[in-house]
Amino acid sequence: MSKKVLPVALSNRHIHLCQEDIEKLFGVGHELTKVKDLSQPGQYACEEKVDLVGPKNIIKGVRVLGPARPKTQVEISIADGFILGLKPPVRDSGDIAGSPEFKIVGPKGEVEMEEGIIAAARHIHMHTSDAEAFGVVDKQRVKIRTGGERAITFENVLVRAHETYALEMHIDVDEGNAAGLKNGEMVELITE
The missing domain is CATH 2.40.40.20 (Barwin-like endoglucanases)
Incomplete structure (x- = not known):
């Protein structure tokens, strides 16, 4: 046989944003700017980047992936969690319930997240x-x-x-x- x-x-830290959060972070009516296609059909890396703020530290320049999703979700590694002072649960994509609180900072605003940061399984x-x-x-x-x-x-x-x-x-x-x-x-x- x-x-x-x-x-x-290998997936580096990245963020998927809902349209509402895109507009809070980058301005009303903002559309994501495609830089390059990813291996999965219809998915792409964007020009836009944001900063992630945890209780201990900030990770700057986290790449946004498109297209917009129904819910905002951040995928980081366990090591990134140490940097931020968070313990991201290892979860399948989309399973963000009960994950840690954090903040996303963009050029035009910020979003306080009650949950949404995981280490992707x-x-x-x-x-x-x-x-x-x-x-x-x-x-x-x-x-x-x-x-x-x-x-x-x-x-x-x-x-x-x-x-x-x-x-x-x-x-x-x-x-x-x-x-x-x-x-x-x-x-x-x-x-x-």
């Missing part, structure tokens, strides 16, 4: 045809084995299968560095 391999991408985006080829289904948890000098096996990796997704595993920079991974390297999906 051949190995099931896919590329990995490791996950795999894949097209439904990839899921079929890999023998997995949406929301299944799998393992991922890396190679090289710092080879490790990631457990509890969420499969997110949808007809609009492109095949790629997402982990944060902390996890990628611990495994000695770089963007685009191939990893092996394991179902047991």
